[in-house]
Amino acid sequence: MPAVLRAILLETQRRCGPHLLELLDKKILVTYQICNIIGDESALHSMLACKGASGRKPCYRCPTILSKQCSKQLGEEMMPDGFFSIAHPSLAGLHQSTDEDIWELLSYLEEQQPNVSKQRFAELQRSIGWTLAPGNLQLEPNLRTSLPPSCFLFDPLHCYFSQGILGTEMTLLVGRLKHNNYPLSSLAAAVSDCSKSFTSLHPPNVTALSDRFFSEETWKANASTQLGLWPLIHWTLQTRLPGHIKEALSAELSSFHALCEELKHINICKHAGTSRGLATLQSIQEKHMLAFVAAYTEECCKPKHHFRLHVIEDYWKRHQLFDCVALERKHRLAKAEIEARGNNLSAVDRCITARLNLIQLDEMKSYRFGFQVVSPDILQHGCFPVRVLTPLCFVEASMLLVPVKWVQTQKGPCDPCLPWWRDICALANASRALFNATRISLAYRAWRGYVLNKERRRQENEAARARDPRPFLGLREQGLEDSSDPEP
Structure with a gap:
C-alpha cells in the first residue's frame, strides 16, 4: 500500500497540471492536489506503514496512547507518567505527534536498522509504532511534504458503523439483555412495531436483529442497516423496555444513550455544515467513554473508541465532516x-x-x-x-x-x-x-x-525444470523411496 500511494501521488502530480479557469470574465490559474486521504484505520495504517493495533501504540497521532495489551501488562501502578490507555476519554492532555516528529522517528529507524539484529529491530518498530516499508513516501523528503501524515483522516463511518463502536456496544448490550431474560427476538419485535408507526423511503432492516448477525465481538449488520436501526433501537429501549430491566441495566443503558446522543450530534454537524455544537459533542464523547468503561470495563474498549476522538478534532480544523x-x-x-x-x-x-x-x-x-x-x-x-x-x-x-x-x-x-x-x-x-x-x-x-508476475514465475519454474528436473520430482520418482508394494 505505501508503494501504491506513492504511485497515486506521482500520477496526480504528472497529470494535474495548471488549468485556466474563466470566471466572470476573469481568468484564474487552477492547479489540482491531493488535500486529504480518508479511510478506515487498517487502510490508513497500511498506507502510512505504521503498526496500528499490532504494535504497542495503536494511534499514529498519539504516541502516549498505549495498546490495551500493553496497558494491561503494565497496570495502573506501572503506567509511565504521561501515558494513557485507549480508554482515555478525551484528547485533552494528550501529546500529539506533528509531521516533523513522525519524520524524525522514521529517520531514527533508518539509523538503527543496520546496527541491531532483526529481532531487536522488530521490537523497536513495535514499540515506536512505525515501520520502514519499501516505497513509503514518508521516507522521501521530496514527496512527503505533498502528503504528510496530518493529511490522513479517520473515517467516521468505520469508526461508528462499519464494525465500529456501535456494533461493539450493541453486542455487549444484547448479551446483558439476554442475561436478564429479554431475548433478542423481543427487541426485534418491539423495534418492528415502532417502525410501523411512520413511513420511510428506506424501511429499516429489522431482520438484522437476529442471532445470526451477532458474533462474540460485533454486530455484523452493514453500515447502512445500522444507520437505519439505531434511532429505532434507542427509542424502543427508552419507551418499551420493562421497568425492572431498566433498573438492572441502568449503567449499560446510560452508555448506549450517550452513544446515541453522540451519533445524533454528528449527523447534525454533517448535514448542517456548521461547526457549532462541537464543544458539546466533545463533552458527549467524554461522557460516553466514561459510561462505557463503567458499564463494561476497559477490557471491552476498542481502538476505534479512541480514533473517533480525532474525527471531531479534524472537524475543528477543516470545518467539514468527511466520510466514505x-x-x-x-x-x-x-x-x-x-x-x-x-x-x-x-x-x-x-x-x-x-x-x-x-x-x-x-x-x-x-x-x-x-x-x-x-x-x-x-x-x-x-x-x-x-x-x-x-x-x-x-x-x-x-x-x-x-x-x-x-x-x-x-x-x-x-x-x-x-x-x-x-x-x-x-x-x-x-x-x-x-x-x-x-x-x-x-x-x-x-x-x-x-x-504477469504469475506468468513469469511459471516460465522460470519451467526453465528450471528443464535444466534440472530432480527438485520437481517426488521421492518415488527420484528413487529415494522403496517402490515395492508392502506386504499385506
Missing part, C-alpha cells in the same frame, strides 16, 4: 468487477470504466447528491467550495455530470447557462474523471502486474 459513505458500494463493485474479469486484460479497463459510470449514475440520481455553490463571492475568496445537495444526471454529448435543476445561493438562483457555472461544473467533472481514471489505472496496473 458514498464510496463504499462503488469500491466493492469495482473490486468484484476486477475479480470477475480475471485474465481478460485487454477489456478489464473498459469494463470497469463502464461499470463505475453506471454505478455513479444511479448514485447521483439520489436526492442526497448534487452541487451547490456555498460562497457566491468566488473571486473575492479565491476559492469556490462546493456542497453536495441537488440531483445530477449525465449529459449525452460529453458523458459529464452537470446539475439538472437550478440551485439556490445567497443571491438567488444560479442560471446553469452562465459561463462561470459551466466552468465550475467542468472543473468538478474533470476532478472526478481524473480520480476515477487514476483509480482504474492503478487497479488495472496492479492486476496486470499480478498476472
